[in-house]
Structure formats: structure tokens, C-alpha cells
Amino acid sequence: MGTHQLSGLFDHPIAREGTESLKYDGRLDTFGTDDVLPMWVADMDFAVPEAISQALQARASHPVFGYSMAPESLYQALIDWLLNTHDWQVKREWIVLTPGVVPSLNLVVAALTAEQAGVIVQPPVYFPFFSAVTNQHRRLIENPLRLTDDGTLAYQMDLAQLEESAKEAELLLLCSPHNPVGRVWQKDELHALLAIAEKHDLTILSDEIHADLVYTDAQHTPLSRLSLDSASTSEASHRIITAVSPSKTFNIPGLGLSALIIPNEAHRRAIQKHLQRMGVSVTNPFNLAAFEAAYRGGGEWRKALIAYLQDTRDEAIAFINKHLPAIRVICPQATYLLWLDCRELKLDDAALNRFFIEEAKLGLSPGAIFGRGGEGFMRMNIGTPKANVMAALSRLQAALAESN
Ligand SMILES: Cc1ncc(COP(=O)(O)O)c(C=O)c1O
Incomplete structure (x- = not known):
């Protein structure tokens, strides 16, 4: 399969609940609720390249x-x-x-x-x-x-x-x-x-x-x-x-x-x-x-993944710049992680984290855990179908509008 045909794979939603997934099944422990879109710990919601699943299946047999x-x-x-x-x-x-x-x-x-x-x-x-x-x-x-x-x-x-x-x-x-x-x-x-x-x-x-x-x-x-x-x-x-x-x-x-x-x-x-x-x-x-x-x-799959993530990154950033003026985003040159500058919201770190969980219903990583300079920031994992990322940003937009 060429890079182009592969890109459709990443849009396909995969239910991960009940797979002992830290990102999904660990939401209650981490956020105090299951009712957040999980965009925290750094794994992706995508199926691995076929080469990997075949190798694992062969070994499991x-x-x-x-x-x-x-x-x-x-x-x-x-x-x-x-x-x-x-x-x-x-x-x-x-x-x-x-x-x-x-x-x-x-x-x-x-x-x-x-x-x-x-x-x-x-x-x-x-x-x-x-x-x-x-x-x-x-x-x-x-x-x-x-x-x-x-x-x-x-x-x-x-x-x-x-x-x-x-x-x-x-x-x-x-x-x-x-x-x-x-x-x-x-x-x-x-x-x-x-x-x-x-x-x-x-x-x-x-x-x-x-x-x-x-x-x-x-x-x-x-x-x-x-x-x-x-x-x-x-x-x-x-x-x-x-x-x-x-x-x-x-x-x-x-x-x-x-x-x-x-x-x-x-x-x-x-x-x-x-x-x-x-x-x-x-x-x-x-x-x-x-x-x-x-x-x-995994070489071809990786190329398709990067193209997909780059498209998601660019669309997400365009949305934030247009619709979320209180948030500034640092455009990543690498990683599927968006670093959001939320300092304009003027919330302390506990309140910022609560706002994301309780108002926006999003489970992100609070910037403060990354040490000095992380205060007032949030890290968003975009390694998920683009529709999820855009839905998350819409939730954030609605929560910000509500809080004004
Ligand atoms: C910079 C960096 N190092 C290490 C890790 C984790 O590595 P491992 O799962 O192999 O311990 C991560 C995971 O997000 C990471 O971002």
C-alpha cells in the first residue's frame, strides 16, 4: 500500500475502552471522571502498521x-x-x-x-x-x-x-x-x-x-x-x-x-x-x-502518519488562532503534542486544570508537571483521528465562551 492509501487508516475510530489502556481506562484515576476526551499520556489512537500486527500474530501463534x-x-x-x-x-x-x-x-x-x-x-x-x-x-x-x-x-x-x-x-x-x-x-x-x-x-x-x-x-x-x-x-x-x-x-x-x-x-x-x-x-x-x-x-506507514499528523496539526492551529484568541499555540516541529499557552486565561494551575476537565471535558496534561516554565500551559495529544481533535477544540471553544 502506498502512502496515499494508508492515510485513510488514521481517520478510522478505534474504541480503546476495556483494553487496560492507561489513556482511556485510567481516566477516572487521573481526572476523577471518565467523562473527558483523553488527550494526555503519549500514545496514539491509531492501529499499528500491518508489519507489526503480522509479526505479533505470527509469534502468538x-x-x-x-x-x-x-x-x-x-x-x-x-x-x-x-x-x-x-x-x-x-x-x-x-x-x-x-x-x-x-x-x-x-x-x-x-x-x-x-x-x-x-x-x-x-x-x-x-x-x-x-x-x-x-x-x-x-x-x-x-x-x-x-x-x-x-x-x-x-x-x-x-x-x-x-x-x-x-x-x-x-x-x-x-x-x-x-x-x-x-x-x-x-x-x-x-x-x-x-x-x-x-x-x-x-x-x-x-x-x-x-x-x-x-x-x-x-x-x-x-x-x-x-x-x-x-x-x-x-x-x-x-x-x-x-x-x-x-x-x-x-x-x-x-x-x-x-x-x-x-x-x-x-x-x-x-x-x-x-x-x-x-x-x-x-x-x-x-x-x-x-x-x-x-x-x-514500518517506513511507508510512518510517512503516511507524519502527513496525517501534520495536516491535523495545521488544521488545529488554524482553528485555535481563529477561534480561541485567549490561547496561543506553539507550532511543534516534531511530536504529536501541542503545547498550549493558556496564561491569558489568568487561572492558577489547579484552576486551569479544573477548567479543562470540568468545563471543557478534556483530559490534557497540565503544563506545570513539566517543571519551570510550564505553568499556565497545557499539553494536548493530537495522536488521534482529526475529527477527535477538532471536536476537542470545539468543546474548548464552547467552554471558553461559557466562562466569559
Ligand atoms: C521524551 C520522552 N522520553 C521517553 C518517553 C517514554 O519512553 P518509554 O515509554 O520508552 O519509557 C517519552 C514518552 O512520552 C518521552 O516523551
């Missing part, structure tokens, strides 16, 4: 589900994907499989830094970045993103402040592309970041889980690949660890399998040792089947 091991073909599928999609040549021995990107954040912090070491995060950011540091009793150092407003809102890194923070830190947790603000970091920004890391001997964990969900108006550069390209920073790849996963792009986050790309052998050994000590079984028959099938057979 064998009746023994014993301990598993990753086949070489799985590693090769990831290597081919990174080369073909990101022009990044990764060596087989650099790859360490892990049970998810959030576990990987915790693992890297624990394995590579000492107790009380400084670890930098850039809020507002995906909230497990904070707990990955505090869980391990490391010192959280914040390098908040800067929000500029010259008619349009745009986020940038505060490199001057980062230079200061780097003096007292061992590790930086980079979110690239960035959740929740949707930025795709450009090469000049990443070069500047690398220069700071070099100067202050900083290790960087680059969480690139959203790298395959980039819209056509931006281009993602793997930080580690950039460092390999650059003559002045030829050794820099040794200080970079990259987390990748097919889970967001191909909508299989419930299956839990990701990979760390670790060119530095000492880092690799420390991380593998820590993983072993935790006694965690990383692979299982289903996550292996889905992981390999995604990278091997």
Missing part, C-alpha cells in the same frame, strides 16, 4: 513463550533504520537494549554519575527527566529553555546559562526533539551544546525517542552523528549516549523495548553492569517481534 534473546537481525534492522532515516552509521557493538527510555534515563544517571553529582535538565521537559535525577540522589541543575515572543512564540536553549551550569555538572539530559515544546534542535544549537560539553567534560544523554516524528518543515540531527561529522569535536561522540525506540513512532509503547547507542566502551560496560545488577529481563517474545518489524517494515 507459537504456543511457547519462554525466555528470549534478541536476534542479530533485530540489531541490523535498527542499524539500517538509523542509516537510512538519519544518515547515522552506528556500530553493532554500540547498541545496548533496554526496557524503555525512562528506565534508560534512570540507568544512565545511576551508572555514569556519582552520588550527589550535578545533572542538568532543560525545563519545561518531560517530567521523568526530573525523577531520573532525584530517584538516584543526584543533584538537579535546571537550565530552563527561553521563550521568546516576537509575534510568534519560540523556544531556545539558554546557552550562556548552560555554560555556567556545566561547570558543576557531570551529565546533561537532552530531549531531542523536545517534549513538550516540540522543538527540533538545529545544527548550530547542537554544535554550541557540544562545544560546552567538550569544554566542561560533560556527558550527554540525548533522548531521541521522538526523532522519527518530525514534520516536513524541520530536520532532526542525531547529536552523536553531528559529533562524528565535526572535525573540531571528533572525540565528542564518546561523551554522547543516545536513547532510541520505535515505541512512540509506531505506537507500541506498551511493549517496552528501547536501545541505547553508546560509542564509549567504558560507558557501555558501566551501563551493562548496572543493568545486570538490576536483574531486569529486557526482551520478551512480543517486544522483540514488534521492534524488528517496526524498523524493517
Whole structure:
């Protein structure tokens, strides 16, 4: 099936209630009511590519589900994907499989830094970045993103402040592309970041889980690949660890399998040792089947998904700009997450959250959970049929009109 024929698939509504879905069946626990359109936790309401369902069905048809091991073909599928999609040549021995990107954040912090070491995060950011540091009793150092407003809102890194923070830190947790603000970091920004890391001997964990969900108006550069390209920073790849996963792009986050790309052998050994000590079984028959099938057979589906999401993004933003003047939206360059600036409503965070749940009947992620700079914002997951997104925005429009 070509990209064009695939796009119709995403309009098809799929009932997810009763599937132990956190997003749907967890509404009562999270919002205190089932009566919200759920647009929070980052999974999508779309069926996975056929290549994945076929691989899972094939595996399920064998009746023994014993301990598993990753086949070489799985590693090769990831290597081919990174080369073909990101022009990044990764060596087989650099790859360490892990049970998810959030576990990987915790693992890297624990394995590579000492107790009380400084670890930098850039809020507002995906909230497990904070707990990955505090869980391990490391010192959280914040390098908040800067929000500029010259008619349009745009986020940038505060490199001057980062230079200061780097003096007292061992590790930086980079979110690239960035959740929740949707930025795709450009090469000049990443070069500047690398220069700071070099100067202050900083290790960087680059969480690139959203790298395959980039819209056509931006281009993602793997930080580690950039460092390999650059003559002045030829050794820099040794200080970079990259987390990748097919889970967001191909909508299989419930299956839990990701990979760390670790060119530095000492880092690799420390991380593998820590993983072993935790006694965690990383692979299982289903996550292996889905992981390999995604990278091997999901390419066309991904292109169709991005086209669909980009269309949804653009229509949603046009609607907000036209009909919801009290809300400003940051146009994401990547991710299926819209970052809504609701500060004009002049509600504190508890009241803003209540307004979305009780008046608009929408279950979004409150911006405040993403840390400093997230106050007064809400994050909306648009990984759902476009009709749902537009219905949600109409609910919001009606609730805002009612509250005036
Ligand atoms: C930046 C980022 N990292 C990690 C994750 C979760 O990764 P995993 O489900 O593999 O733990 C998410 C999920 O939204 C995310 O946005």
C-alpha cells in the first residue's frame, strides 16, 4: 500500500475502552471522571502498521513463550533504520537494549554519575527527566529553555546559562526533539551544546525517542552523528549516549523495548553492569517481534502518519488562532503534542486544570508537571483521528465562551 492509501487508516475510530489502556481506562484515576476526551499520556489512537500486527500474530501463534534473546537481525534492522532515516552509521557493538527510555534515563544517571553529582535538565521537559535525577540522589541543575515572543512564540536553549551550569555538572539530559515544546534542535544549537560539553567534560544523554516524528518543515540531527561529522569535536561522540525506540513512532509503547547507542566502551560496560545488577529481563517474545518489524517494515506507514499528523496539526492551529484568541499555540516541529499557552486565561494551575476537565471535558496534561516554565500551559495529544481533535477544540471553544 502506498502512502496515499494508508492515510485513510488514521481517520478510522478505534474504541480503546476495556483494553487496560492507561489513556482511556485510567481516566477516572487521573481526572476523577471518565467523562473527558483523553488527550494526555503519549500514545496514539491509531492501529499499528500491518508489519507489526503480522509479526505479533505470527509469534502468538507459537504456543511457547519462554525466555528470549534478541536476534542479530533485530540489531541490523535498527542499524539500517538509523542509516537510512538519519544518515547515522552506528556500530553493532554500540547498541545496548533496554526496557524503555525512562528506565534508560534512570540507568544512565545511576551508572555514569556519582552520588550527589550535578545533572542538568532543560525545563519545561518531560517530567521523568526530573525523577531520573532525584530517584538516584543526584543533584538537579535546571537550565530552563527561553521563550521568546516576537509575534510568534519560540523556544531556545539558554546557552550562556548552560555554560555556567556545566561547570558543576557531570551529565546533561537532552530531549531531542523536545517534549513538550516540540522543538527540533538545529545544527548550530547542537554544535554550541557540544562545544560546552567538550569544554566542561560533560556527558550527554540525548533522548531521541521522538526523532522519527518530525514534520516536513524541520530536520532532526542525531547529536552523536553531528559529533562524528565535526572535525573540531571528533572525540565528542564518546561523551554522547543516545536513547532510541520505535515505541512512540509506531505506537507500541506498551511493549517496552528501547536501545541505547553508546560509542564509549567504558560507558557501555558501566551501563551493562548496572543493568545486570538490576536483574531486569529486557526482551520478551512480543517486544522483540514488534521492534524488528517496526524498523524493517514500518517506513511507508510512518510517512503516511507524519502527513496525517501534520495536516491535523495545521488544521488545529488554524482553528485555535481563529477561534480561541485567549490561547496561543506553539507550532511543534516534531511530536504529536501541542503545547498550549493558556496564561491569558489568568487561572492558577489547579484552576486551569479544573477548567479543562470540568468545563471543557478534556483530559490534557497540565503544563506545570513539566517543571519551570510550564505553568499556565497545557499539553494536548493530537495522536488521534482529526475529527477527535477538532471536536476537542470545539468543546474548548464552547467552554471558553461559557466562562466569559
Ligand atoms: C521524551 C520522552 N522520553 C521517553 C518517553 C517514554 O519512553 P518509554 O515509554 O520508552 O519509557 C517519552 C514518552 O512520552 C518521552 O516523551
